[in-house]
Amino acid sequence: MAVSRFGVSLDEELLQALDEYVAENHFSNRSQAIRHLIERNLVEKKWKCDNIVAGAVVLVFSHEKTDILKKSSEIQFEYRDVVLSSQGFYLNQQNYLEIIAVKGPSKTLTEISDKLISIKGIQHGKLVMSKAE
Known part of the structure; x- marks a missing residue:
């Protein structure tokens, strides 16, 4: 699977929350945490659609x-x-x-x-x- 790179702008509070999430969940970096959050969101959408x-x-x-x-x-x-x-x-x-x-x-x-x-x-x-x- 090809990986695409892009920039993300976050205010300081949101960036700090992301860094805390990375540390609490032992992700190796922010990208891994963001991938996890997106995947979890997609799964939750499937729950709501009764998939x-x-x-x-x-x-x-x-x-x-x-x-x-x-x-x-x-x-x-x-x-x-x-x-x-x-x-x-x-x-x-x-x-x-x-x-x-x-x-x-x-x-x-x-x-x-x-x-x-x-x-x-x-x-x-x-x-x-x-x-x-």
Whole structure:
């Protein structure tokens, strides 16, 4: 892929914010950060257009609450047309991490993640989506 170069003019505050973003995210330079921000913006547009995207729903909860895994499995079965796979990990004696790989219309992925994250007892939940094509 060919790379094109161009100049960008930013006011001092915006430039400082960009430099902080570069440092916080460990980008090697400003160009890499700008590419990342543009790509993220394009992916978010696809979400809003209900395009086909891929992603993962990440859940953290106490493994002692066995009803959470049961409810999660029931929701995944309900959305079996978009669930690709799921995998679980014991993080320590208390916490369990479940990662559910999904692919489908962004609206549907948002629906399943909202249902999963709202299960009583979920300590942390997040949907991460990316372009699929």
